[in-house]
Structures are given as structure tokens and as C-alpha cells.
Amino acid sequence: MNTLRVVFVGGLTSYRALFNWISPWIFIPHTLGYPVFEILFFAYLGRFAGVQSDQFFLIGNAFLAIAVTGMFGMGHATAGERRSQTLAALLASPANRFAVFLGRALPSIVTGCFVAATSFTICAAVLGVHVTFSSLPGLALATVAAAFACTALGLCLGALGLRGRNVSVFADVIGACMLVVSGANVPLHLLPGWVQTISSGIPLTHGIAAARAIANGASIGSTADLLAKEALIGCIYLVAGLTMLRLFEYEGRRTASLETF
Amino acid sequence: MIPAILTGVRLHMKQASRNPFDLSGVIVWPILYASIAYYLLDAKHEPKLLLSASFGASVMLMWSMVVIASSGALEQQRWQGTLELVVAAPTPLTAVIGPICIGGALVGTYAIGAVLLWGAVLFDVPVHIEHPLAFALAIPAAALAVGLLGLIMASTFVLYRAAFHLGIATQYPVWIVTGLLVPLSLLPSFVRPISWLLAPTWGFRGLHEAALGGTPWPDIGMCLVLSAAYLAIGGTFLVAFEYVARARGSLRLT
Numbered sequence: 001m002n003t004l005r006v007v008f009v010g011g012l013t014s015y016r017a018l019f020n021w022i023s024p025w026i027f028i029p030h031t032l033g034y035p036v037f038e039i040l041f042f043a044y045l046g047r048f049a050g051v052q053s054d055q056f057f058l059i060g061n062a063f064l065a066i067a068v069t070g071m072f073g074m075g076h077a078t079a080g081e082r083r084s085q086t087l088a089a090l091l092a093s094p095a096n097r098f099a100v101f102l103g104r105a106l107p108s109i110v111t112g113c114f115v116a117a118t119s120f121t122i123c124a125a126v127l128g129v130h131v132t133f134s135s136l137p138g139l140a141l142a143t144v145a146a147a148f149a150c151t152a153l154g155l156c157l158g159a160l161g162l163r164g165r166n167v168s169v170f171a172d173v174i175g176a177c178m179l180v181v182s183g184a185n186v187p188l189h190l191l192p193g194w195v196q197t198i199s200s201g202i203p204l205t206h207g208i209a210a211a212r213a214i215a216n217g218a219s220i221g222s223t224a225d226l227l228a229k230e231a232l233i234g235c236i237y238l239v240a241g242l243t244m245l246r247l248f249e250y251e252g253r254r255t256a257s258l259e260t261f
Numbered sequence: 262m263i264p265a266i267l268t269g270v271r272l273h274m275k276q277a278s279r280n281p282f283d284l285s286g287v288i289v290w291p292i293l294y295a296s297i298a299y300y301l302l303d304a305k306h307e308p309k310l311l312l313s314a315s316f317g318a319s320v321m322l323m324w325s326m327v328v329i330a331s332s333g334a335l336e337q338q339r340w341q342g343t344l345e346l347v348v349a350a351p352t353p354l355t356a357v358i359g360p361i362c363i364g365g366a367l368v369g370t371y372a373i374g375a376v377l378l379w380g381a382v383l384f385d386v387p388v389h390i391e392h393p394l395a396f397a398l399a400i401p402a403a404a405l406a407v408g409l410l411g412l413i414m415a416s417t418f419v420l421y422r423a424a425f426h427l428g429i430a431t432q433y434p435v436w437i438v439t440g441l442l443v444p445l446s447l448l449p450s451f452v453r454p455i456s457w458l459l460a461p462t463w464g465f466r467g468l469h470e471a472a473l474g475g476t477p478w479p480d481i482g483m484c485l486v487l488s489a490a491y492l493a494i495g496g497t498f499l500v501a502f503e504y505v506a507r508a509r510g511s512l513r514l515t
Contacts, residue, residue: 016504030426037433042297046325049301168285176286177291186300 003099010095011103015073018237023182026049034118040225042185052187054127059215060184062120063208064164066112066143067150067178073108074154077101077172078161087162089135091249098132101158105151112147113140131215138223145227146207149234161260183208203237206230211218211238262356270358270367277330277368284371289320291372292379298442299384309473311386315376316468318409319443320461323369323404325432327411330365331358332425334419336384354503355496358415363408370400373468391474399471399481406484410460412495419512420502441465460487 001037039061043054081087090100117140157174161167180186181195182204186198199205207212209227220227252258277410298314335358338344346356380386388398415430418424437443437451439461448478456462467480506512 029430033430034433037437041433041437041443044437044447045298045301048443048447051301119274169283173286173289176290180293180296180300185297190300253295 002137002151003096006095006099007106010100011105011107015104015107022139025079028188031069031115032118033113034252035061035068036122038064039123040126042121044050055128055129055131055215056187057185058120058123058127058129058206059211060182062116063143063146063204063211064175064178064182064184065115065119066147067175067182069112070116070147071154071157071171071175072151072168073111074105075157075161075167078102079112079167080096082161088186091253091258097245097249099156101242101245104158105155108151108154109147110142112150113143116143116147121127131181132217135207135214135217138218138220139211140212141220142207142211142227142230143233145210145230146204149203149207149230149237152234152237152241156237156244157249159241159244159248162252165206178202178204181205196235201233203230203233206233262353265352265356266360266363269357270364272366273361274367277364278419285373287322287326287368288375289323291376294318294321294442295376295380299380299386300484301386308385308387310379311384311508312411312472314442314470315345315380315386315405316373316465316472319369319373319376320403320407320439320465320468321374321432321436321441323366323407323464324370324411324435324461327362327408328365328367328414328428328431330368331362331411331415332418332428334358334361335415336425339512348503348507348512349445353496354419354499355412355492358419359412359495360490361410361454362411363405364416365411366404366408367401368408370404373400374385390472392477395477395481396468399464399467399477399484402481402484402488403460403467406460406488407464409488409491409495411418413491413498416495416502419499420506435459435461436456436467439465460484460491463487 005039039058042061043057046052046054046057061107078087081090123129128183137166157171160170164170172207178184180191181199182202183191186206188199188205191199206226206229210223210230213219213223268283295315295318298318299311302314313473333405335344337349348354350357377386377388381388411498414428421427437448438455439454440456441461443457448471463480463483467477467484469475470477
């Protein structure tokens with residue numbers, strides 16, 4: 001019961017603090033405005049280039065919105081604790097580490113899905129993209145899988161925050177690379193072979209591919225392999241993130257570097 | 262005031278250029294945006310379009326750097342408890358925040374070199390500058406204008422503690438309405454008059470015209486005119502918002 005309390009109450013509290021969420025006037029432009037204009041930017045770029053459809057960019061960038069919330073939410077969690085000088089107190093507590101950081105992960109996943117769905121709906125209306133009602137469950141499933149995988153990657157970045165002081169910039173660069181490498185804005189077959197190899201091992205790639213196939217009429221069953229790959233990648237990053245957390249916490253204690261800016 | 266501004270620009274440029282990790286962002290972001298444009302626009306088989314996209318991606322980063330530098334610097338001073346000291350000092354706040362914005366834009370000019378090199382080496386983008394002198398002048402003119410547009414935005418950062426997040430949210434809208442990668446002709450007609458008021462439009466056009474052989478001087482001139490206007494508006498806003506923040510006692514709030 002205490003673990004559940006740490007997950008839900010602790011996670012919600014830290015999440016509110018993370019976003020300084022005191023007013024919708026801050027939350028909406030930052031969390032919703034950014035992805036909406038990102039989708040429109042790339043959709044218009046695609047129109048100008050005459051490459052791919054609006055739907056291609058709409059789905060790709062709506063999923064990137066998941067990456068932003070999942071990765072930054074988790075990635076900034078430890079950096080935020082360090083900045084407000086509460087990291088040592090948090091790590092000195094007997095609370096289960098998995099529960100503490102899972103508490104930070106869950107709201108990020110929920111926010112990622114909410115942001116993706118809302119920005120998708122707004123931009124579909126603006127760009128005149130129609131998606132059939134029957135494809136919505138499949139899209140929702142792909143969204144959850146991608147949100148989980150991105151948040152797991154964010155956990156790895158958050159763990160790095162126990163050792164490095166510039167994790168936010170690093171997360172920023174990783175997020176930027178995903179614009180290209182995940183296939184969100186550039187068809188994967190146009191990328192060099194070695195980039196495609198990286199693409200196959202990162203979150204989002206398979207989730208985006210599955211979502212595009214579903215939006216084009218494919219069934220959930222026919223995209224099950226893509227969805228399973230996305231979930232599997234998320235599991236691998238989750239295990240890696242938890243291992244890194246344990247390792248870096250130990251190193252941070254040993255070298256007394258937890259509060260180093 | 263002039264020495265304070267020049268010292269501030271030099272200081273913030275040095276500060277922003279010290280951390281290789283931060284600099285990696287300055288290099289990587291525009292390269293990625295340019296790469297997306299190269300991959301997509303390559304289908305048109307117009308090499309000049311790719312060079313134009315390089316400048317668009319560079320000015321995009323310039324604006325991002327201004328927003329991030331100004332809002333980040335204020336937020337950091339809030340956390341360190343030095344913002345009140347800066348406000349209380351006899352030096353006008355414009356001479357403190359203006360250099361942060363201009364310094365950020367000048368750091369953003371690193372992107373021009375990085376993107377041109379990236380495009381030339383990996384995408385065979387032809388790098389040929391038709392008017393070298395005009396191009397050399399267009400770069401600082403663009404940085405000055407984009408930086409001083411940031412001053413207007415930075416004035417709100419004094420008032421709102423979460424201004425950093427709002428500042429970040431302005432990146433894509435400004436990139437869209439200033440036609441940096443997407444021609445304005447593709448956008449709704451109401452966007453065009455908005456673009457005329459924003460410095461990235463003219464900064465990009467100046468670079469574009471100087472490099473590809475057009476008439477860059479009117480665009481460079483517009484950068485200077487807008488810089489003066491932004492300085493007047495930003496300075497006025499800053500005085501007003503500083504007063505409000507002092508009256509509310511909200512300067513320190515983090």
C-alpha cells in the first residue's frame with residue numbers, strides 16, 4: 001500500500017512541481033501549443049516539398065509530442081530534484097526507488113497520450129485530414145506503446161541526471177535527433193542504412209509505423225509485430241534505466257556528487 | 262550604457278561558448294532541421310533551394326537561442342537570487358537583458374557555418390555567395406534584429422516566472438510565419454502582414470538574397486529599422502513590467 005502511495009501521491013505532487021503547473025495559461029501553450037505548431041510546420045514543409053501526405057506528418061509529429069513529454073518529464077525529474085536540492089533527501093529516504101520513479105513516469109505517459117491525441121485532433125481539423133472511426137482503437141494502442149517506450153528512454157536520461165549536470169540539453173538533442181531518425185518527418189527509406197539500423201532500436205519508430213498503417217486501414221492484428229517491437233524496446237529501456245538508476249545512485253553516494261551542479 | 266551593452270554581449274557570448282555540451286545543441290539542432298529539409302526538398306532537384314533551406318535553419322536556431330538565452334538567464338538569476346540586485350543596480354535593465362538577447366543571436370550565427378559545412382559535405386549543397394560583403398553585413402544585421410525582437414519577449418520574462426516555457430512555445434509559430442523553410446505563399450494570406458513585423462523574415466531574406474544573388478540591401482535596412490523599433494518598444498515594456506514586478510514583489514518568485 002505504501003509503495004502505491006509513493007507511486008501515485010508522490011508522482012502527482014512531483015509532476016505538478018515539475019511543470020510549475022499553477023495555471024492553464026502556462027500548461028496549455030507549452031504542452032499543447034508546441035506540438036500543434038510543430039505538426040503544422042512539418043505538414044506545410046511536406047506540402048512545399050511535395051513529399052508524402054499531411055497524414056504522414058500529422059501522425060509522425062503527434063507521436064513526437066509523446067516523446068517530448070515522456071522523455072523530458074522523466075529526464076528532468078532527477079535534474080529538477082538536484083536543482084531544488086532535494087535529491088539527497090529523496091535518495092536518503094527508504095522509499096522504493098522503482099516506486100519513486102514509476103510515480104514520475106505514469107503522469108508523463110498519461111500526459112504524452114493526452115497531448116498526442118489533442119494535437120492530432122486539432123491539426124487533423126486544420127489540415128483537413130480524415131481518419132476513420134474504426135482506426136481509433138488501434139491508434140490509441142500505438143500511442144500507449146510509444147508513450148511507454150519514450151518514458152522508459154526518459155528514465156535512462158533521468159538516471160544520467162544523477163551523474164551529469166546537463167541532462168536537459170542532452171535530452172533536447174536526443175529529442176531533436178528523433179525528428180529525423182524515428183521516421184516522423186523523413187521516410188525511413190530515404191535515410192542512410194546505418195541511420196535505419198539506429199531507427200529500428202529506438203522508441204517511436206515502430207509505433208509511428210504501426211499508427212500510419214492503422215490509419216491507412218490496416219487492422220491491429222496485422223500491425224501486432226510493430227506494436228510488440230515498440231513495447232519490447234520500451235521494456236529494454238526500462239530495465240536499462242532502472243539498472244542505471246541503481247548504479248549511478250551508488251556512484252553518486254560513493255563520490256559525494258549528488259548535489260554537484 | 263554603450264560600454265555596458267558591449268561588455269554584456271561579449272560576456273554572454275563567452276559564457277554561451279564555454280560549455281561544449283551546450284554548444285552541441287547549437288550545432289545539432291539546425292543541422293537536423295536542415296537535414297529534414299534537404300531530404301524532403303531534394304525531390305525538387307533545385308540546389309539553390311537547399312542552400313536557402315540552410316539559411317532558414319540557421320535563422321530558426323538564431324531565434325531559439327534568443328528565446329532560450331534570455332528566458333534561461335533570467336530564470337537562472339531568479340534561482341541564484343541575483344535578479345533583484347540586477348534590477349536595483351543603476352544600469353538600466355535594457356542594458357542588461359538586451360546583450361543577453363543579442364549575445365544569444367550571435368551564438369546562433371555559429372549555426373550558419375555548421376549548416377553550410379554539413380550541407381556541402383554530406384548533401385552536395387553548392388555553397389557559393391554572390392555578394393560576400395552584403396552577406397558579411399547581413400549576418401550581424403540579422404543577429405541584431407532577431408536579438409532585439411527577443412528583448413520585447415524578454416520583458417515579459419521579468420513579469421512571469423514560467424516565461425521560459427512560454428518562450429519555448431513561440432519557436433514554431435515564429436518559424437512558420439516568417440517563412441524560414443516554408444514559403445509564405447503556402448500559408449493563409451493573413452500571415453504575410455505578421456511576417457513583415459518580425460525580424461527573422463528580413464534576416465533570412467537578407468542572407469538569402471546576398472547568397473543567391475538578389476537585392477539584399479533593402480532587407481538589411483529593414484533589419485536595422487526593426488532593430489531600432491524593437492529597442493524602443495522593448496525598452497519601454499521592460500521599464501513598465503519591471504515596475505509592475507517590483508510593485509507586486511514578484512521578482513524573486515521562482
